Amino acid sequence: xxxxxxxxxxxxxxxxxxxxxxxxxxxxxxxxxxxxxxxxxxxxxxxxxxxxxxxxxxxxxxxxxxxxxxxxxxxxxxxxxxxxxxxxxxxxxxxxxxxxxxxxxxxxxxxxxxxxxxxxxxxxxxxxxxxxxxxxxxxxxxxxxxxxxxxxxxxxxxxxxxxxxxxxxxxxxxxxxxxxxxxxxxxxxxxxxxxxxxxxxxxxxxxxxxxxxxxxxxxxxxxxxxxxxxxxxxxxxxxxxxxxxxxxxxxxxxxxxxxxxxxxxxxxxxxxxxxxxxxxxxxxxxxxxxxxxxxxxxxxxxxxxxxxxxxxxxxxxxxxxxxxxxxxxxxxxxxxxxxxxxxxxxxxxxxxxxxxxxxxxxxxxxxxxxxxxxxxxxxxxxxxxxxxxxxxxxxxxxxxxxxxxxx
Amino acid sequence: xxxxxxxxxxxxxxxxxxxxxxxxxxxxxxxxxxxxxxxxxxxxxxxxxxxxxxxxxxxxxxxxxxxxxxxxxxxxxxxxxxxxxxxxxxxxxxxxxxxxxxxxxxxxxxxxxxxxxxxxxxxxxxxxxxxxxxxxxxxxxxxxxxxxxxxxxxxxxxxxxxxxxxxxxxxxxxxxxxxxxxxxxxxxxxxxxxxxxxxxxxxxxxxxxxxxxxxxxxxxxxxxxxxxxx
Numbered sequence: 001x002x003x004x005x006x007x008x009x010x011x012x013x014x015x016x017x018x019x020x021x022x023x024x025x026x027x028x029x030x031x032x033x034x035x036x037x038x039x040x041x042x043x044x045x046x047x048x049x050x051x052x053x054x055x056x057x058x059x060x061x062x063x064x065x066x067x068x069x070x071x072x073x074x075x076x077x078x079x080x081x082x083x084x085x086x087x088x089x090x091x092x093x094x095x096x097x098x099x100x101x102x103x104x105x106x107x108x109x110x111x112x113x114x115x116x117x118x119x120x121x122x123x124x125x126x127x128x129x130x131x132x133x134x135x136x137x138x139x140x141x142x143x144x145x146x147x148x149x150x151x152x153x154x155x156x157x158x159x160x161x162x163x164x165x166x167x168x169x170x171x172x173x174x175x176x177x178x179x180x181x182x183x184x185x186x187x188x189x190x191x192x193x194x195x196x197x198x199x200x201x202x203x204x205x206x207x208x209x210x211x212x213x214x215x216x217x218x219x220x221x222x223x224x225x226x227x228x229x230x231x232x233x234x235x236x237x238x239x240x241x242x243x244x245x246x247x248x249x250x251x252x253x254x255x256x257x258x259x260x261x262x263x264x265x266x267x268x269x270x271x272x273x274x275x276x277x278x279x280x281x282x283x284x285x286x287x288x289x290x291x292x293x294x295x296x297x298x299x300x301x302x303x304x305x306x307x308x309x310x311x312x313x314x315x316x317x318x319x320x321x322x323x324x325x326x327x328x329x330x331x332x333x334x335x336x337x338x339x340x341x342x343x344x345x346x347x348x349x350x351x352x353x354x355x356x357x358x359x360x361x362x363x364x365x366x367x368x369x370x371x372x373x374x375x376x377x378x379x380x381x382x383x384x385x386x387x388x389x390x391x392x393x394x395x396x397x398x399x400x401x402x403x404x405x406x407x
Numbered sequence: 408x409x410x411x412x413x414x415x416x417x418x419x420x421x422x423x424x425x426x427x428x429x430x431x432x433x434x435x436x437x438x439x440x441x442x443x444x445x446x447x448x449x450x451x452x453x454x455x456x457x458x459x460x461x462x463x464x465x466x467x468x469x470x471x472x473x474x475x476x477x478x479x480x481x482x483x484x485x486x487x488x489x490x491x492x493x494x495x496x497x498x499x500x501x502x503x504x505x506x507x508x509x510x511x512x513x514x515x516x517x518x519x520x521x522x523x524x525x526x527x528x529x530x531x532x533x534x535x536x537x538x539x540x541x542x543x544x545x546x547x548x549x550x551x552x553x554x555x556x557x558x559x560x561x562x563x564x565x566x567x568x569x570x571x572x573x574x575x576x577x578x579x580x581x582x583x584x585x586x587x588x589x590x591x592x593x594x595x596x597x598x599x600x601x602x603x604x605x606x607x608x609x610x611x612x613x614x615x616x617x618x619x620x621x622x623x624x625x626x627x628x629x630x631x632x633x634x635x636x637x
Contacts, residue, residue, distance in 0.1 A: 324482045
């Protein structure tokens with residue numbers, strides 16, 4: 001009796017019990033399906049965030065305020081108000097900084113924006129004109145904030161693609177129209193092209209105004225939220241990071257880097273942090289899904305044990321007709337593995353289908369996690385072997401006369 | 408070919424000893440047609456299990472074809488059952504929902520017989536028991552007598568040294584029982600050694616020799632002079 005016969009024998013037996021086989025399989029299908037779906041979704045959201053960060057260019061440094069620490073009370077990260085526009089200008093103009101190509105500063109605050117009857121809660125971004133080139137913003141219509149508007153503290157605004165749709169509807173041209181931010185009237189001078197993005201900082205859901213206007217007219221602040229520094233090329237990133245860091249320490253009259261009231265992060269740093277977070281999240285999801293796989297495996301063990309008891313006479317007969325122990329256990333093991341393997345196959349297809357559906361409806365890139373698929377096959381066959389082993393051994397150990405007598 | 412000497416089987420259950428076989432000795436030679444008779448509890452089923460290499464005696468020797476069965480391990484016993492013994496059970500013991508053809512091929516599958524050869528032999532023996540028109544019938548589509556004939560065909564496929572039939576007509580209507588006995592007799596005439604375990608005088612009447620068991624002992628072992636023919 002060879003393997004192909006063993007497989008065809010177990011197929012034949014499984015088909016005789018369609019309902020039972022189907023139910024046992026369902027446990028594996030759900031288990032494998034959810035592992036695949038959740039891992040694929042986790043990876044696709046990770047990829048989406050990574051794409052967003054990468055699209056900003058790899059030679060970008062972000063300077064952010066550190067956590068405030070007043071009389072030993074630790075504030076939230078980014079709560080410090082010591083970073084100013086003057087710092088940004090100094091980075092650009094200092095002789096000590098040789099590796100920097102361009103610098104822009106940003107003041108960010110959420111506010112209610114209205115246009116006629118429509119309103120939106122958007123991120124108001126006070127920026128300098130350099131922001132456009134450094135952050136790769138393309139215009140759909142009109143122009144970006146200019147130096148003249150910056151110097152003149154003009155009440156002009158550039159709308160993100162999504163904000164423009166929210167306020168003026170799809171297809172309308174908002175350029176030249178008025179919007180109100182914090183009850184102050186602004187003229188729309190441009191609309192950006194959609195960048196496509198999700199998450200907390202969606203560049204499409206923003207309103208850009210001159211930095212000076214944001215600080216002086218809208219929010220009355222003299223600090224900024226971040227400075228973006230574009231290094232000359234990727235190779236000098238570390239040098240640029242050091243130069244900017246020591247300049248800011250000196251300007252803030254701090255002696256050494258441990259006292260820094262700011263943080264400088266490269267895109268790679270941000271990418272690393274984000275990947276770590278989404279990676280942990282993906283693993284967590286897969287872990288939860290794996291529990292359902294274990295439950296499915298226990299279901300198979302249960303059904304195989306019932307099967308062994310139910311087929312005691314058959315086992316006795318097979319032994320009387322010359323089946324060796326190894327063959328009996330192989331037969332039952334093969335049945336369990338067949339259930340889990342076919343279940344795993346269907347589960348992979350279901351998982352891929354579900355992840356495609358969800359990522360499509362959420363506008364995420366569709367990613368099929370290949371390692372997850374391969375793992376699923378190994379795990380599903382493994383589940384069959386692990387949970388089929390005990391019932392198979394139980395079957396093989398039956399004494400032929402006891403089994404023949406069994407009623 | 409079968410040589411049993413001073414065979415004893417004692418079951419111990421919670422310190423209570425039950426003697427199923429007590430110093431049983433006999434021989435069966437090639438080509439014989441023997442019935443082992445006795446009332447229930449006489450030890451004939453135990454003897455059948457030992458002869459069939461399904462069970463081992465507590466003491467005494469059982470030689471099948473010169474081979475001491477007590478010396479063999481589980482896998483070797485499986486081989487003996489597969490190649491040297493053909494079983495016919497009272498309850499037929501066919502695989503449910505499986506065709507007659509497939510049922511007959513089970514011992515050949517375990518015996519490593521080539522696939523083409525299996526089908527050839529299965530068809531040959533189905534024809535021999537008169538069921539060539541029932542090849543693809545499953546047991547629940549066959550009468551008791553027909554099922555037992557499938558079981559006989561299955562017992563023949565590995566060309567065993569001996570056919571052990573345990574109450575072969577016990578579950579069968581008397582009209583069909585004669586047909587089963589006729590087939591067994593015919594097989595004996597072709598040279599097969601046949602041992603029937605039964606408690607029915609009528610069945611034993613067909614055989615050439617009758618061994619009587621009572622309380623685990625042989626009380627009579629005689630040639631059947633007035634042998635009944637079908």
